Amino acid sequence: MFQTVDKTAPGERQRWIKLLARAPQPMLEAGLATVPGQPRTWLRRPETGLLMVQGRVGGTGNRFNVGEITVTRCALRLSGGTCGVAYVQGRSHSRAEMVALADALLQVDQFRPILEASLLARITAFLDSESAAMTRKAQSTRVDFFTVARESGGSDAEAADS
């Protein structure tokens, strides 16, 4: 329902929010430890709720409700006025807080380069290795179907004529 007004380049913030939302908690902790602690104010304390996930078979057809997932959200403001938001899957309030904090810090020019290296790069590498492992696992059970090309003319055509 709410978006914050983006002061960063378009798409940039989406990119890191997408990464942060999928980052495992220890990686967030380690990444945030590389920047000095910042005093913060809660705009919205972490709260857990349900979100309906919708799907669409094959990318076409009507949307249908897949099911509900648990989502924790929060919003905070740094003393400099920068705001960070988080919507993460699950019930972990501390994880939502870290994601919101990382989102806010990434909007600060002073911290962005540090966090790009210590946090975003690691999350990207982790997610890539996860998806590679998943692909490998799927590849090992892959079955290739193929259809034998039918020769032109021949007995089929004659059968149809008779």
Added chain:
Amino acid sequence: MNGLTPIDLSTIGRGFDNLALDSQAVFRLALSAMSRPGDIQELTAGIESPAGLHPAAGAVLLALLDQDTRLWLSPAFAGGHVSTYLRFHTGCVLVADAAEADFVLVANVSELPALCALSLGSEEYPERSATVVLQVEELSNSAGWPLSGPGIEGAKVLRIEGLDEGFVTQWRQAQAEFPRGVDLFAASAGSLAALPRTTRLEA
């Protein structure tokens, strides 16, 4: 449905520090105010209400509004920081027509809409009426209209700065519809008083 409206979060103030306990405390105060009409309750909620919104009025609305309540804002507030603040913290639905609203927030007495034009509820469901939250400069029990009705023992007077005889006439008109009617919270910067529909103004 409300579409995606980009808002600047840095303009939004803090809401209740402890959502459950603070909103319960404010709810308790609002309940005391309604059950003892004319009593002035001191209300100091630690919220960062946006410019123009009295902290007391803001706290009452944060405690009472949710995504199922419809809120009408008087022209001074409509579309400004007050509407984003209340939308962000409560998820309430904003309506353009005061007659559809469950809660009516009025920035100052000059913007008070006609009481009978608000939702008065129905004979079957009189509780589905509007509750007015009116911002006033000052509330005082030292002079003003004598009040009588349920919840008032003996004599009580209430002075709501800025309200005149015209309001008394409107209040009586709305009361003629009983059990339908409207209830009113008057909020100054740090205090709150209530006039439920059962309270008679003897002015």
